[in-house]
Each structure stands twice: as structure tokens, then as C-alpha cells.
Amino acid sequence: MASSRADLDGNSIKPMTICMIGAGGFIGSHLCEKLMAETPHKVLAVDVYNDKINHLLEPSSSPWAERIQFHRINIKNDSRLEGLIRMADLTINLAAICTPADYNTRPLDTIYSNFIDALPVVKYCSENSKRLIHFSTCEVYGKTVGCFLPKDSPLRQEPANYVLSEDTSPCIFGPIEKQRWSYACAKQLIERLIYAEGAENGLEFTIVRPFNWIGPRMDFIPGIDGPSEGVPRVLACFSNNLLRGEPLKLVDGGESQRTFVYIKDAIEAVLLMIENPARANGHIFNVGNPNNEVTVRQLAEMMTQVYTKVSGEPALASPTIDISSKEFYGEGYDDSDKRIPDMTIINRQLGWNPKTSLWDLLESTLTYQHRTYAEAVKKSTSVPVSS
Numbered sequence: 001m002a003s004s005r006a007d008l009d010g011n012s013i014k015p016m017t018i019c020m021i022g023a024g025g026f027i028g029s030h031l032c033e034k035l036m037a038e039t040p041h042k043v044l045a046v047d048v049y050n051d052k053i054n055h056l057l058e059p060s061s062s063p064w065a066e067r068i069q070f071h072r073i074n075i076k077n078d079s080r081l082e083g084l085i086r087m088a089d090l091t092i093n094l095a096a097i098c099t100p101a102d103y104n105t106r107p108l109d110t111i112y113s114n115f116i117d118a119l120p121v122v123k124y125c126s127e128n129s130k131r132l133i134h135f136s137t138c139e140v141y142g143k144t145v146g147c148f149l150p151k152d153s154p155l156r157q158e159p160a161n162y163v164l165s166e167d168t169s170p171c172i173f174g175p176i177e178k179q180r181w182s183y184a185c186a187k188q189l190i191e192r193l194i195y196a197e198g199a200e201n202g203l204e205f206t207i208v209r210p211f212n213w214i215g216p217r218m219d220f221i222p223g224i225d226g227p228s229e230g231v232p233r234v235l236a237c238f239s240n241n242l243l244r245g246e247p248l249k250l251v252d253g254g255e256s257q258r259t260f261v262y263i264k265d266a267i268e269a270v271l272l273m274i275e276n277p278a279r280a281n282g283h284i285f286n287v288g289n290p291n292n293e294v295t296v297r298q299l300a301e302m303m304t305q306v307y308t309k310v311s312g313e314p315a316l317a318s319p320t321i322d323i324s325s326k327e328f329y330g331e332g333y334d335d336s337d338k339r340i341p342d343m344t345i346i347n348r349q350l351g352w353n354p355k356t357s358l359w360d361l362l363e364s365t366l367t368y369q370h371r372t373y374a375e376a377v378k379k380s381t382s383v384p385v386s387s
């Protein structure tokens with residue numbers, strides 16, 4: 001299939017074997033789908049779960065059955081990992097604890113997962129001269145310079161005080177007791193280690209900083225395909241509230257701002273990195289959609305409108321409710337105020353731009369959420385009739 005694919009410089013792309021760690025997660029499942037449907041590459045899919053990629057693994061008669069293999073491996077303690085990295089041309093590391101509710105409540109697991117567990121992956125790639133694409137996060141930027149200025153300061157409008165640029169923006173985290181930053185700090189240190197492996201030992205690497213990628217299969221719906229008490233990321237939290245007909249909870253007033261990018265747009269950028277090593281190696285890339293900025297309150301309002309449209313169910317009279325971060329996340333939570341990605345580097349190196357508006361991506365995502373979960377939620381909430 002498609003073996004005559006050409007890279008951005010017109011050279012034909014040779015089929016490669018990719019060791020994808022964390023392939024069973026949200027991003028991994030979309031990347032596996034894209035690689036199976038549109039490329040000739042092989043995937044050694046490593047994860048502890050495979051529910052989100054089962055549709056690609058079965059039946060064995062599927063057109064790509066020979067090109068994807070699942071390896072149920074916990075990378076914390078499995079000696080098979082090095083062998084898989086050696087068999088592959090490229091390793092992509094997606095494995096991580098990456099839900100904010102965990103950062104302040106399970107800081108040790110968060111730091112181990114995002115730094116310690118990633119170390120052997122970097123080491124095996126470096127020692128075996130294998131290329132690495134590592135998933136970091138936009139959270140490494142932390143807070144913006146602008147948020148420390150007075151609310152009415154005109155300097156807040158200066159892009160230099162809020163646009164996040166890979167090669168010039170500082171990384172600004174809160175104090176240690178704000179354990180929210182355990183994740184960002186661990187991600188930053190692994191970025192620095194990878195960068196140093198590149199500088200001192202010639203590791204061929206690319207670092208990806210996703211800015212709130214969202215879409216189908218993100219996280220879980222509590223009590224349906226995840227723990228009842230679990231707190232997923234905002235898309236799944238708000239989807240859960242909408243499916244249950246409950247008000248959407250706005251943490252600390254929902255004033256923080258985010259830019260959301262559709263997972264399918266973002267995956268196009270990752271495919272360009274995979275297939276254009278000469279343009280991607282040695283770079284850190286922001287991948288986001290600067291045109292889709294909203295406050296969390298605006299996101300809640302838009303999701304309520306979209307869900308009414310796709311489900312046919314009326315919106316609540318009071319669709320949102322305020323909640324303090326302490327009550328929602330517990331002690332040690334803190335927040336990024338604003339996240340606008342500078343797109344200069346990814347534009348220059350890979351010519352990539354996101355396409356999908358926030359309304360359109362929410363429409364397709366909430367259509368998926370409604371189709372996938374509405375019945376199960378209804379069943380789980382219906383009171384059994386006593387006989």
C-alpha cells in the first residue's frame with residue numbers, strides 16, 4: 001500500500017518499523033489508525049492496555065494484520081523493551097501519567113512515570129543509534145510571563161508576554177508545594193536529558209509538545225469505562241456531565257484559557273515528523289491550534305450548545321456550576337493561565353497547519369461520545385424496579 005509515498009523533499013519514503021510505547025492510549029490509538037490506513041509502516045504496539053486499538057488488532061484478516069503487533073508490556077520492569085527498540089527503525093514514546101487530577105494526588109507515580117520510566121527508552125535509543133520521537137507537553141511552559149503583570153497592564157497584550165515559543169519562552173512553574181507542577185517538571189527534565197543525549201552522543205530525536213489535543217477515545221467516562229471516582233481531562237469531565245444531565249463544573253470560575261486542536265489534525269503533524277526525519281530531527285515542536293482559544297467557561301458553554309444539537313436533549317436551565325480547585329482536585333493544584341502555541345518552527349520545518357475549528361471538532365467528538373456512551377449511562381443511572 002502507498003509504497004510510492006514521497007517526503008516533503010520529494011524523496012520516496014521507505015517502509016519502516018515503529019516501536020510505539022503507549023500505543024493503546026488516546027493519541028497512540030489515532031496514530032496507529034493513521035499508520036495502518038495510509039502508510040506501509042509496521043507498528044510494534046507496546047502498552048499495558050489495548051482496548052482502544054482492539055479494532056486494529058482484530059480480525060486477523062484485516063488488510064493490515066501483518067503490520068501491527070501488540071506487546072502487553074509495562075515499561076517499568078520488562079526486559080523485552082530493549083529488544084523491541086532494537087528491532088525498530090524509530091521509537092515513539094507516548095507512555096505517561098498525564099491527567100492533572102493525578103499530579104497533586106499521586107506526585108511520586110507522576111514523576112516516576114514521566115521521568116524515571118522514560119530513561120531506559122532514551123538510553124536504549126541512544127546506545128543502539130535509533131531515532132526517538134518523545135511526547136512532552138505544553139505544560140513545560142507553565143505559566144505565562146503576562147499573568148504576573150497587573151490585570152490592566154497594556155504589556156499583557158504584547159505577544160512576547162503570552163505566546164509560547166520553543167526557543168525563547170521561559171518555563172515558569174509554581175512552588176514545590178504546588179504539586180501540580182510535578183508532571184511539567186518531570187517532562188522538562190526528560191526533555192533536557194534527550195536534548196543532552198543529542199548534543200553529547202548524537203541521539204537523533206524529536207520532541208513533541210502537544211497543546212490540548214482532543215477528540216474521540218480521550219480518557220474515559222467515570223463509572224462506564226473507568227473508575228466512578230476517577231477525574232479525567234476536561235473533555236471527558238464535561239462529556240460525562242452532559243451525558244448524565246448534570247451541570248458542568250467550572251474550576252475556580254473557569255477563567256483559564258486553552259487552545260484546543262482536533263486529534264486528527266495533530267496526527268497529521270506527527271506523521272510529517274515520522275516521514276521527514278531530516279526536517280524533524282533535533283527539533284522541539286509545539287503542536288496546537290492558536291485559532292481555537294477559549295476560556296474553560298466558554299468551552300463549557302460551547303459543549304452544552306453542541307451537545308444539545310447532536311443529542312436532541314435540551315440544555316439545563318443552569319448548565320454550569322462553580323467549584324474551587326481545592327474541592328475538585330485537592331491540595332496542591334495550580335493552573336496554567338493561557339496557552340497559545342507559536343507555530344513558526346513547525347510551519348517552517350514541516351509546513352503544517354491545523355484545519356478544524358473548535359465548533360466542528362466538538363461536533364464530531366460529542367457525536368462520538370453520545371453514540372458510544374449515552375445508552376450505557378442511561379442504564380447505569382436507571383433505578384431497578386423492585387419486584
Ligand SMILES: NC(=O)c1ccc[n+]([C@@H]2O[C@H](COP(=O)([O-])OP(=O)(O)OC[C@H]3O[C@@H](n4cnc5c(N)ncnc54)[C@H](O)[C@@H]3O)[C@@H](O)[C@H]2O)c1
Pocket residue numbers: 021022023024025026027028046047048049073074075076093094095096097098113117135136137138209210211212213214219
Ligand atoms: N492528549 C494531549 O493533549 C496531550 C497533551 C500534552 C501531552 N501529551 C502527552 O502525550 C502522551 C500521550 O498522551 P495521551 O493523551 O494519549 O494519554 P493516554 O493516557 O491516553 O495514553 C498513554 C498510554 O501510555 C500507557 N502507559 C502508561 N504507562 C505505561 C507503562 N509503564 N508501560 C506501558 N504503557 C504505559 C497507558 O496505558 C496509556 O495507554 C503522554 O506522554 C502525554 O503526556 C498529551
Ligand SMILES: O=C(O)[C@H]1O[C@H](OP(=O)(O)OP(=O)(O)OC[C@H]2O[C@@H](n3ccc(=O)[nH]c3=O)[C@H](O)[C@@H]2O)[C@H](O)[C@@H](O)[C@@H]1O
Pocket residue numbers: 098099100136137138139183210211212213232233234235237238249250251252254256258296335336
Ligand atoms: O492537554 C495538554 O496539552 C496538557 O494539559 C493538560 O492539562 P490541562 O489543560 O490543565 O488539563 P484539563 O483536564 O484538560 O483541564 C483544562 C482546564 O479545565 C479545567 N477543568 C477541568 C475539568 C472540569 O471538570 N472542570 C474544569 O474547569 C481545569 O482546571 C483546567 O483549567 C494535561 O496536563 C495533559 O494532558 C497535557 O499535558
